[in-house]
Amino acid sequence: GAVVSQHPSWVICKSGTSVKIECRSLDFQATTMFWYRQFPKQSLMLMATSNEGSKATYEQGVEKDKFLINHASLTLSTLTVTSAHPEDSSFYICSAPTGNSNQPQHFGDGTRLSIL
Amino acid sequence: EDKVVQSPLSLVVHEGDTVTLNCSYEVTNFRSLLWYKQEKKAPTFLFMLTSSGIEKKSGRLSSILDKKELFSILNITATQTGDSAVYLCAVSLTSGTYKYIFGTGTRLKVLA
Numbered sequence: 001g002a003v004v005s006q007h008p009s010w011v012i013c014k015s016g017t018s019v020k021i022e023c024r025s026l027d028f029q030a031t032t033m034f035w036y037r038q039f040p041k042q043s044l045m046l047m048a049t050s051n052e053g054s055k056a057t058y059e060q061g062v063e064k065d066k067f068l069i070n071h072a073s074l075t076l077s078t079l080t081v082t083s084a085h086p087e088d089s090s091f092y093i094c095s096a097p098t099g100n101s102n103q104p105q106h107f108g109d110g111t112r113l114s115i116l
Numbered sequence: 117e118d119k120v121v122q123s124p125l126s127l128v129v130h131e132g133d134t135v136t137l138n139c140s141y142e143v144t145n146f147r148s149l150l151w152y153k154q155e156k157k158a159p160t161f162l163f164m165l166t167s168s169g170i171e172k173k174s175g176r177l178s179s180i181l182d183k184k185e186l187f188s189i190l191n192i193t194a195t196q197t198g199d200s201a202v203y204l205c206a207v208s209l210t211s212g213t214y215k216y217i218f219g220t221g222t223r224l225k226v227l228a
Contacts, residue, residue, distance in 0.1 A: 044218045093158050097214035107158040
């Protein structure tokens with residue numbers, strides 16, 4: 001079945017560092033991918049929609065200069081958390097629809113980001 | 117504003133009990149409702165519901181959608197400790213991309 005791979009699974013870094021997270025669709029093409037953030041004991045909050053070959057669409061309240069999204073190919077989207085601070089520590093998850101509305105989106109395994 | 121609400125927020129039961137989790141929604145352009153189970157990593161897909169009144173079943177889990185009353189339930193019978201997880205409800209919209217709106221989640225703990 002369709003698989004989405006997310007890397008890395010865990011990152012610990014110092015405050016002020018920029019961190020890049022990759023999301024790949026392994027056996028299907030994804031013109032759209034989604035990036036979510038999940039704080040402890042909370043639900044998934046959509047951050048942005050990544051669009052292949054064009055600018056990402058950010059949800060209200062999400063800083064586009066802080067969370068840079070690039071979707072340069074049909075199988076890869078990246079999220080870069082720039083100048084990360086402790087409050088950016090969270091669980092980040094990507095998902096990709098297969099293009100068939102009768103099928104569910106496929107989620108990556110998530111990235112746990114800890115900023116010291 | 118599109119909204120998905122789940123209840124209860126948390127639940128503690130004993131093995132063998134039956135539980136019912138609720139999901140209500142208020143959205144424009146409804147396409148489908150999905151249930152996911154989340155343990156330590158990303159959500160695992162359970163069911164996708166698009167039509168009212170048709171029960172979907174997988175082992176001890178079942179789910180049904182009521183598009184008139186705008187809600188869905190997820191039933192788990194004969195619960196096991198391995199059912200302990202957060203259960204997420206999401207609604208997919210017809211407009212634009214395949215965006216999901218997630219509910220708050222129900223945290224289920226099953227005691228041995």
